[in-house]
Structure formats: structure tokens, C-alpha cells
Amino acid sequence: MAVKTPIYMDNNATTPLDPRVLEAMMPYLTTHFGNAASKNHSFGWAAEAAVEKARQQIGQAMGASPKEIVFTSGATESDNLAIKGAAEMYREKGNHIITATTEHKAVLDTCHYLETQGYDVTFLTVDHTGMVSPEQVEAAITDKTILISLMAANNEVGTIHPVAEIGKVAKKRGVLFHCDGVQAFGKIPLNVDETGIDLLSISGHKIYGPKGVGALFVRRRGPRVSLSAQMHGGGHERGMRSGTLNVPGIVGLGAAAELAMQEMPTEGPRITALRDRLQQGIVSQLDQVNLNGHPTQRLPNTLNLSFAYVEGESLMMRMKDIAVSSGSACTSASLEPSYVLKALGVGDDMAHSSLRFSLGRFTTQEEIDFAIERVVRAVRELRELSPLYEMAREGIDLKQVKWK
Numbered sequence: 001m002a003v004k005t006p007i008y009m010d011n012n013a014t015t016p017l018d019p020r021v022l023e024a025m026m027p028y029l030t031t032h033f034g035n036a037a038s039k040n041h042s043f044g045w046a047a048e049a050a051v052e053k054a055r056q057q058i059g060q061a062m063g064a065s066p067k068e069i070v071f072t073s074g075a076t077e078s079d080n081l082a083i084k085g086a087a088e089m090y091r092e093k094g095n096h097i098i099t100a101t102t103e104h105k106a107v108l109d110t111c112h113y114l115e116t117q118g119y120d121v122t123f124l125t126v127d128h129t130g131m132v133s134p135e136q137v138e139a140a141i142t143d144k145t146i147l148i149s150l151m152a153a154n155n156e157v158g159t160i161h162p163v164a165e166i167g168k169v170a171k172k173r174g175v176l177f178h179c180d181g182v183q184a185f186g187k188i189p190l191n192v193d194e195t196g197i198d199l200l201s202i203s204g205h206k207i208y209g210p211k212g213v214g215a216l217f218v219r220r221r222g223p224r225v226s227l228s229a230q231m232h233g234g235g236h237e238r239g240m241r242s243g244t245l246n247v248p249g250i251v252g253l254g255a256a257a258e259l260a261m262q263e264m265p266t267e268g269p270r271i272t273a274l275r276d277r278l279q280q281g282i283v284s285q286l287d288q289v290n291l292n293g294h295p296t297q298r299l300p301n302t303l304n305l306s307f308a309y310v311e312g313e314s315l316m317m318r319m320k321d322i323a324v325s326s327g328s329a330c331t332s333a334s335l336e337p338s339y340v341l342k343a344l345g346v347g348d349d350m351a352h353s354s355l356r357f358s359l360g361r362f363t364t365q366e367e368i369d370f371a372i373e374r375v376v377r378a379v380r381e382l383r384e385l386s387p388l389y390e391m392a393r394e395g396i397d398l399k400q401v402k403w404k
């Protein structure tokens with residue numbers, strides 16, 4: 001049977017909506033349109049009940065109580081609320097924040113903003129696999145440190161941080177721990193008590209839920225965390241995030257979280273096997289292919305490879321029927337190599353040669369086999385056009401060549 005193209009292998013950028021999630025949302029887009037804050041009629045009650053069910057589903061999926069869930073417009077907002085909200089609330093305790101260079105822009109740019117407001121930020125470096133160590137975190141803590149913000153798993157290379165060990169360090173030193181859990185949540189177990197996470201950001205559209213909805217876990221006990229509101233208004237979400245609740249979106253996020261937990265035991269191994277098949281299929285047929293990220297401590301669905309002597313962008317143009325991401329960020333004027341790959345010590349050339357394959361719930365083995373064939377063919381074609389690759393194959397050390 002022929003595979004249906006285009007094939008989607010960019011699930012770390014966004015996921016399709018699971019049909020079961022859409023089904024759960026449908027009544028709240030149509031007949032049950034009430035405002036969850038309307039306390040005096042059944043339209044409002046139906047909406048509020050649906051929101052409370054979603055709070056329960058999400059809390060359950062991360063080991064939190066429903067009362068600890070604050071709904072937002074997505075993980076960018078959750079990250080902003082966690083970091084700015086904690087920084088402002090605990091300003092009298094100190095002004096130092098610890099994060100890492102490979103965090104998502106929603107964390108990095110928020111920290112850069114806080115630097116302009118008199119905060120001190122330590123950006124930890126990572127090793128060549130993208131890993132931050134608990135020892136590094138501990139060594140960076142000062143008596144002014146109020147917050148550690150480190151992700152559970154990286155979106156570009158999939159490296160999984162030792163979150164529980166980092167949480168222990170944070171607890172021991174009495175520092176709050178925010179974790180961007182967007183990529184890990186729903187893919188691998190992530191429990192706020194087992195990890196000592198005080199603030200956890202998640203997003204709907206990375207877990208087969210809708211776009212424009214997310215949540216922030218805010219610990220209520222041991223310690224009770226307060227956040228300074230970033231959105232002022234009707235005092236929704238315990239005053240931490242005003243604004244009429246996105247009821248259909250929230251219902252979708254709840255359904256998506258519950259499904260992710262149900263599917264994880266079978267989905268994790270299935271996607272890992274597909275990912276390994278893709279990796280093996282490519283690496284066994286091509287030379288000079290490097291894996292970016294950690295070989296084992298890595299998300300089940302993520303494969304980031306650099307193909308020496310080939311430009312990622314050119315490669316993508318040659319396999320337009322497969323949707324992947326390249327290690328170059330298209331900014332308005334320049335084609336900059338990914339800051340995450342740079343932080344791992346990947347050279348500019350190899351960063352420009354990289355592709356990220358991120359598989360998902362709907363990826364099939366037929367699609368994997370099709371992708372292997374297409375990638376191998378495209379890389380071979382491009383390398384045939386590359387004099388540098390020819391020279392390297394003939395054993396010429398390109399670093400020693402004196403170019404005229």
C-alpha cells in the first residue's frame with residue numbers, strides 16, 4: 001500500500017488534534033457555550049463542571065491536586081507567569097535566577113527581560129549531549145537565588161534532564177524549581193512530587209490537544225508558592241491569571257492529558273521502536289551522520305541528525321513530502337544555526353546540516369520506511385554534487401587543505 005504524503009514528522013513543533021479530543025471538545029464549542037464564571041445559571045454550571053473535570057485530569061496526569069492547576073493560553077504564557085510571577089513575588093528574598101542556554105525562547109527571553117529589571121541570571125552551559133548536571137545547578141546557587149528554571153526535555157534534541165536530582169538540590173537549598181515540561185509531559189512519566197517541581201508548564205498542542213491553551217502547575221503545599229499576576233482583571237484562577245476561561249480548549253487539554261497517560265505504556269515503546277528503526281535505517285546506509293543530543297537519555301520520539309557535507313535546507317527541499325525541522329532558524333535576513341546545537345558544541349557547518357525528526361501518535365512503520373528511503377536518496381544525491389564530500393572520501397583532510 002502506498003503511503004499517503006505529505007508525511008508529518010514534526011510533532012515537537014505541534015501535534016495534530018486527536019479525534020477523541022475533538023469529540024470531547026465539540027459540545028463546548030456548540031451547545032455548552034456558557035461562561036465558567038457565570039455562577040447563577042445552568043449554562044455557567046455546565047462550563048464550570050467541564051473545567052473542573054479537566055483540572056482533575058491534568059492534576060492526575062502529573063500527580064498534582066486539581067487546585068494547583070492554573071489555565072493559560074499556552075506554555076509560552078505558563079513560562080512567563082512562572083518566571084516573572086516568582087521573580088516579582090520573591091524579589092525581597094533575592095534577585096538571582098538559574099537557567100540553561102538550551103531552554104526554550106519562552107524561558108530565555110523572559111530571563112533576558114528580567115535582566116533589564118535588575119535580576120541576575122546564570123545561564124548554565126550544557127555538555128555535548130545537552131545535559132545539565134545537578135552539581136552544576138548546586139554550584140550556581142547563591143544566597144540570592146530565588147528560582148531555578150530548567151526544562152524536563154529539550155525540544156530540539158530530546159535530551160532528558162535529571163529533573164528529580166535537580167529538584168532535590170532545589171529543595172535542599174530552599175530554592176523554587178520551575179520546569180518547562182512541554183516536551184516531556186505525556187511522553188515520559190513526570191510527577192511533580194517525585195521530582196520536587198514547584199512550577200510546571202505544559203501545552204495543549206504538543207500532546208494532541210488544541211492550540212492556544214496550556215496550564216501551569218503551582219504548588220500549594222511544601223512549599224505554598226505564590227505568584228505575582230501578569231494578567232490583571234476578573235481575578236480568575238485564584239487571582240493568578242485573569243480572563244474568561246477558554247472552556248473548549250481546557251476540555252481538550254484535559255482530555256488530551258488523560259489520553260496521553262492511558263496511551264503512554266504502549267505508545268512510548270511503539271514510538272521508540274519506530275524512532276530507532278528510522279535512526280538505524282539511515283545510519284546503516286550513510287556515512288558521516290552524527291546524532292545530536294543524548295544517545296539514551298532522550299525522548300522516545302526525537303531524532304536529530306547532522307549529515308556532513310549536506311545543507312539541511314537543501315535536504316528538506318529535496319524531500320518536500322516529509323515534514324521535518326532543520327537546525328537552522330530562518331530569521332528575516334540570515335540563516336542562523338540553531339542556538340541549541342551551538343550550545344552542544346556542534347559546529348556551524350554541522351548545525352546547518354541537521355534535521356530533526358519528531359515522530360508521534362499517528363506515525364506508522366510504512367511512513368518510517370518511506371522516510372528512510374527518501375532521506376538516504378536525497379543525501380546521496382546532494383553529496384554527489386559536493387566536491388568537499390568527494391575530497392573527504394578520497395582521504396584528503398579538509399582541515400589541512402590550503403585553499404587558494
Ligand SMILES: *Cc1c(COP(=O)(O)O)cnc(C)c1O
Binds near residue numbers: 073151153154212
Ligand atoms: C512548544 C514549546 C513551548 C511553547 O508552547 P506554546 O504553547 O506553543 O506557547 C515552550 N517550551 C517548549 C519546550 C516547547 O516545546
